[in-house]
Amino acid sequence: MDVDVAVVGGGIAGMSVAGELARDHAISVAVLEQESQLAYHASGRSAAAFLESYGSPEIRALTRASRPLFEAGDDDEAPLFAPRPLLWLAPEEQVGELDHLLVAEPLLRRVDEAEVLRLCAAIRPGWTAAAAIEDGAQDVDVAGLFERYRRLATRNGATVVTKAAVRGAEADGDGWVLRSSGGDVRARTIVNAAGAWADDLARLCGITPVGLTPFRRTVAIVSCDMVDRSWPLVGDVAEGFYFRPEGNGLLLSPADETPTQPGDAKPEMEDVALALDRANEATTLNLRHVRTAWAGLRTFAADRNPVVGYDPTCQGFFWLAGQGGYGMQTAPGMAMLAASLIRGEPLPRALADEGFDPQRLSPARFA
Ligand SMILES: Cc1cc2nc3c(=O)[nH]c(=O)nc-3n(C[C@H](O)[C@H](O)[C@H](O)COP(=O)(O)OP(=O)(O)OC[C@H]3O[C@@H](n4cnc5c(N)ncnc54)[C@H](O)[C@@H]3O)c2cc1C
Structure with missing residues (x-):
């Protein structure tokens, strides 16, 4: 398989960024998940809460930016919220x-x-x-959120492969070849959405871990x-x-x-x-x-903020990790942020209006 972006990890982080990237059809995307089931790890085990008063200032900004999507998705899909103060x-x-x-x-x-x-x-x-x-706190329909992004990704041409554990990766010209149990994948960019394994995936790619x-x-x-x-x-x-x-x-x-x-x-x-x-x-x-x-x-990373951005030492390796206890409530905001950084576009409006500084989440802060 040959794609622009290979997302490693079929949890909410990987699926939401795949959905955002596939949206405009200009970027081909594959999601590789090691398990036979998507969202098997952290994303299938959360307490499903949306709390705007929880976490660092950056987490709170990402949570606020996510709120509209939970309230009503694209094409006026049903809300994913149920009020619970x-x-x-x-x-x-x-x-x-x-x-x-x-x-x-x-x-x-x-x-x-x-x-x-x-x-x-x-x-x-x-x-x-x-x-x-x-x-204004809420219960979140986490399965509904995941399914919304899975549909968005696959309807727009993304490929989702389960039982595809990435076990090796080699830089190849201006991209990568990923060796997975589901087959080899050639990609210009790797998105590291491997959750608890994100540092392990970096090591596989010859990149210094950030200390998750x-x-x-x-x-x-x-x-x-x-x-x-x-x-x-x-x-x-x-x-x-x-x-x-x-x-x-x-x-x-x-x-x-x-x-x-x-x-x-x-x-x-x-x-x-x-x-x-x-x-x-x-x-x-x-x-x-x-x-x-x-x-x-x-x-979590040491400062308990997520790690979102291109690795400063290696071309084409993008981090989307360290979501800690906020990965559900921040997923829409974080996916929009990650997709804009991957495409090299300006910040999403909801974050720019807040004066959000993406450098605060960059992996470069650990260099
Ligand atoms: C008990 C609990 C309660 C929580 N409550 C809340 C809450 O109320 N609200 C909230 O917002 N958040 C909550 N969270 C946090 C939230 O669940 C996580 O932040 C979020 O699910 C992280 O998503 P992820 O996609 O990064 O990780 P994951 O869902 O773990 O996905 C990573 C995926 O990568 C795959 N993978 C790893 N390595 C490879 C490889 N080499 N090749 C292929 N695939 C690979 C894994 O199999 C895994 O499926 C809670 C978490 C827990 C555990």
């Missing part, structure tokens, strides 16, 4: 952190304990010393007789736990961050137990019965 709780020792967040983020408003209990009757009275709410660390995060679905589906997403500001309704149960996480190797992450029983303990401390729910649990990898 975010309620930050702060026990006494976290009040300073919450105050800081309230100053930094105008979207948050302080709420008193009476309002906390009105929003979620399960919070243990007296547990939280201060609280704030982001009214995959951190395991655990999620459990627990039975909960008292659940009210209108409860917000509830978490403590220091990120010790979060929960939200999921069907007639609760989705619960200890917000763990265990550094690990790239791979098929599995939940550890002690992390699930920790989630139950922390949620039971903060609420009167007395959660006990775990229906199912999973884990996934949130992959």
Whole structure:
């Protein structure tokens, strides 16, 4: 196969940039995914939240730029949002952190304990010393988002190949030859959207890694007789736990961050137990019965900002990695940004209007 751009990684990062690049038919695109199933790793395991008050200033700008696409896609496709406010709780020792967040983020408003209990009757009275709410937070239809980009890419001629693990790459004239288990691919540009494996892919291509660390995060679905589906997403500001309704149960996480190797992450029983303990401390729910649990990898660079841009040392190697815990909510903005940088075009309007500086995400910052 011979294409302009070979995207390595069939998660949300790879599929969304493939969709954006294929849009104008001027660029031929192939997506290579090592698994037999797309979105098998981080992109299939998220908590599906869209939180504009979460992450670095660059993450927040990318999240804001993504909002219109979630609200209504191209051709007035159905919205991918369902409203679910975010309620930050702060026990006494976290009040300073919450105050800081309230100053930094105008979207948050302080709420008193009476309002906390009105929003979620399960919070243990007296547990939280201060609280704030982001009214516009949302649940995201992550499968719908992924499918929208997959359709956009394939309808516009992109090729998607599963069981295509890239195991070697050689520079070839003004491009690359990728050796994959699905066959060889010749491409002018490689987009490294390999998630937890992005540093490994760089090494395969003879490029210095940027220093990404995959951190395991655990999620459990627990039975909960008292659940009210209108409860917000509830978490403590220091990120010790979060929960939200999921069907007639609760989705619960200890917000763990265990550094690990790239791979098929599995939940550890002690992390699930920790989630139950922390949620039971903060609420009167007395959660006990775990229906199912999973884990996934949130992959961060040292400064916790994504890595987006051409490698400064090697022509035709583009990084789209380090999305950490924000890869769903930022995917539309990040895909537009990456596609504009790959094409050598000006920044997307939504980011330019904010004075967004793409250098803040460039891999050159690690050189
Ligand atoms: C528990 C959990 C909760 C989360 N909650 C949220 C949330 O609420 N909101 C939010 O915005 N984000 C959330 N995230 C983060 C979000 O899921 C990720 O940022 C995002 O999915 C990263 O997408 P990706 O495409 O970069 O990675 P991935 O989905 O991991 O995709 C990378 C792909 O590359 C493939 N690959 C790697 N190496 C090769 C190779 N050599 N050849 C071919 N293919 C290769 C892999 O198989 C993989 O499919 C959460 C993550 C986790 C784990």
